[in-house]
Amino acid sequence: MGFDGGQLSSDAGVLVLRSVEKKLGLAARLAACIRDRRKPERVEHPLEEMLRLRMFAIAAGYEDADDCDSLRYDPIFKMAVGHAPKSGDPLCSQPTMSRLENAPSKIEIARLMAALVDGFCDSYRRAPSSITLDIDGYLRHGARPSAALAVQRPLRRALLSADPHL
Numbered sequence: 001m002g003f004d005g006g007q008l009s010s011d012a013g014v015l016v017l018r019s020v021e022k023k024l025g026l027a028a029r030l031a032a033c034i035r036d037r038r039k040p041e042r043v044e045h046p047l048e049e050m051l052r053l054r055m056f057a058i059a060a061g062y063e064d065a066d067d068c069d070s071l072r073y074d075p076i077f078k079m080a081v082g083h084a085p086k087s088g089d090p091l092c093s094q095p096t097m098s099r100l101e102n103a104p105s106k107i108e109i110a111r112l113m114a115a116l117v118d119g120f121c122d123s124y125r126r127a128p129s130s131i132t133l134d135i136d137g138y139l140r141h142g143a144r145p146s147a148a149l150a151v152q153r154p155l156r157r158a159l160l161s162a163d164p165h166l
Contacts, residue, residue, distance in 0.1 A: 009074050011074065011076045012076055014060055014080045015080055018079075026051075027048045027051045030112055030116075031048040031051055033108055034103065034104050034108050034111075035108065044092075049081050049092070050100050052080065052081045053068065053080075053092060053097070056081070057071055065097040068091065069093055069094045072090040073091075
């Protein structure tokens with residue numbers, strides 16, 4: 001009998017996100033924008049899988065790539081990216097995720113942004129004539145951060161990760 005708790009996770013909501021991501025095909029859409037410069041024989045984690053892990057981690061409040069070192073063994077995150085929770089291989093580590101985040105060229109970043117806009121427009125019967133993104137990057141000192149800011153910061157980093165000032 002063991003009392004270690006076994007494999008536990010507090011992030012079951014990620015499985016709901018996985019079903020939405022699967023329906024939208026977001027990871028595949030984004031992966032198609034990035035040329036994989038890695039040697040194919042050395043690839044352990046496909047781009048789609050890594051993008052899923054990063055998106056789900058950010059959505060669950062793990063905004064730093066450092067979190068990948070612990071999330072790589074999390075049974076919920078493993079299931080969300082398509083691995084068996086117990087017997088499946090670990091997900092990518094922080095160094096691997098950091099290389100992914102720094103890999104896209106400026107042209108690929110533009111393609112990623114266009115893919116996100118296209119995905120948004122595809123969600124309408126007729127594409128909107130304009131889109132306004134209201135992303136406020138300034139935190140008022142002395143004020144309690146709003147719930148909106150808690151969502152905005154990771155969203156900003158996900159959408160505009162090429163800007164080192166975000």
